[in-house]
Amino acid sequence: MTSSLNLSGRVAVVTGASRGIGYFLAKELAAAGAHVVAVARTIGGLEELDDEIKAEKAISGKGEATLVPLDLADGAGVDRLGGAIHERWGKLDILVANAGVLGVISPLGHVEAKVFEKVMAVNVTATWRLIRSVDPLLRLSDAGRAIVLSSGAAHSAKAFWGPYAASKAAVEAMVRSWADETKNLPLRINAVNPGATRTAMRAQAVPGEDPQILPHPSEIARKIAPLASPALTETGLIFDAPSERFLRYRLPE
Ligand code: NDP
Numbered sequence: 001m002t003s004s005l006n007l008s009g010r011v012a013v014v015t016g017a018s019r020g021i022g023y024f025l026a027k028e029l030a031a032a033g034a035h036v037v038a039v040a041r042t043i044g045g046l047e048e049l050d051d052e053i054k055a056e057k058a059i060s061g062k063g064e065a066t067l068v069p070l071d072l073a074d075g076a077g078v079d080r081l082g083g084a085i086h087e088r089w090g091k092l093d094i095l096v097a098n099a100g101v102l103g104v105i106s107p108l109g110h111v112e113a114k115v116f117e118k119v120m121a122v123n124v125t126a127t128w129r130l131i132r133s134v135d136p137l138l139r140l141s142d143a144g145r146a147i148v149l150s151s152g153a154a155h156s157a158k159a160f161w162g163p164y165a166a167s168k169a170a171v172e173a174m175v176r177s178w179a180d181e182t183k184n185l186p187l188r189i190n191a192v193n194p195g196a197t198r199t200a201m202r203a204q205a206v207p208g209e210d211p212q213i214l215p216h217p218s219e220i221a222r223k224i225a226p227l228a229s230p231a232l233t234e235t236g237l238i239f240d241a242p243s244e245r246f247l248r249y250r251l252p253e
Contacts, residue, residue: 005229008033008062010141011089012228013081013134015072016099018045020199021149024221025096029228030063031056034094037085039068072099072126073118082133092137094228095146097127100167102201108162116163123167128174135178138187143230146189148175150238154193161205172238179236188235190227194220195242 005028012029016022018040026036030053038046046067053065070077085092103119104111127148138144153161154168172191179189196202198214223241226232237246 005032005226007094007228010034010093010228010230011037011085011091012094012096013037013039013085013092013130014096014098015039015130016149017049018042020201021194021197021217021220021224022096022098023049024218025098025147025224026065027052027056027218028221028225029094029096030065031060032225032228033062034228035064035066035089037066037068037081039070039072039081040099041069041071043067043069072130073121075126075129078126078129078133081130082137085134085137091140092134093141093144095130095134095138095144096149096228097130097146098149099126100149100201102204103163103167105160105205107160111163119163119167120170123164124170124174127171131174131178139182139185142186144185144187145228145230145232146175146178146187147224147227147239148189148191150175150191150193152193152195176236183235188227188232190234190236190246191238192224192227193238193240193242193247194224195240 007029012034014022014026014036017026017038026038026049030036038049040046050065050067053063057063101119101122103115150172151168153165154172157165175191196214197217197220198211199217220241223244234246240247
């Protein structure tokens with residue numbers, strides 16, 4: 001699918017690009033020709049990504065990365081990121097808000113306050129702050145695209161998944177409001193449920209599981225990357241990666 005995706009000349013921010021789904025989404029977008037602004041705290045992971053993008057460029061001539069080591073809980077840092085992108089490119093074409101934390105799998109009554117607050121700070125507050133920082137830049141693109149990672153947990157809300165499920169439900173509510181605010185603009189904004197994927201977060205959530213039964217994050221990234229296409233028409237929906245379908249919300253009565 002991605003082979004037909006052409007993102008030449010387009011600038012993309014990908015958060016959580018040091019490993020897991022974000023790492024492979026950054027690679028996919030770069031392979032399609034985008035300049036990827038790769039954000040995470042782990043410099044080693046970002047450098048590995050940069051090496052892979054450079055190696056791919058040597059073959060295909062496509063893709064570039066700028067590395068931004070940043071803790072997304074640093075709100076002022078997130079604000080500065082938007083300013084720096086404006087100064088360098090004067091616009092942003094693609095936002096992939098992928099960074100997230102699980103917190104802990106535990107009965108709600110046993111969750112430590114600092115763990116709950118961290119989940120909300122990274123998954124919800126930092127996502128909002130990032131949206132606030134780049135919304136004006138996405139509006140300056142001829143086809144701004146936002147891809148915001150959610151989870152099936154937002155809807156299944158299973159026992160012991162409370163803090164994470166609540167954070168992802170909040171993320172989806174923000175996506176819907178933001179999409180509604182911008183529905184008459186060229187901007188297209190969607191949430192994504194990647195489904196269970198072979199990453200560090202999944203291993204933390206379900207430690208007894210054999211990771212080999214899960215799809216590799218590169219496979220999931222290939223399904224999600226087309227949401228960055230200027231040709232995309234959908235907005236305000238959830239893209240369900242396992243079924244490769246958009247799920248529609250029930251409209252209010
Ligand atoms: P990983 O734990 O493998 O990767 C998480 C990424 O987020 C890392 O790059 C990490 O970088 C970054 N990150 C975490 N906290 C911060 C922070 N404070 N500042 C900057 N970056 C941060 O997770 P996955 O790849 O599995 O998950 C990606 C997204 O997909 C998440 O939003 C997750 O909720 C969602 N998801 C995943 C599923 C799965 O089965 N894997 C299922 C459903 C949803 P670093 O530590 O270097 O800062």
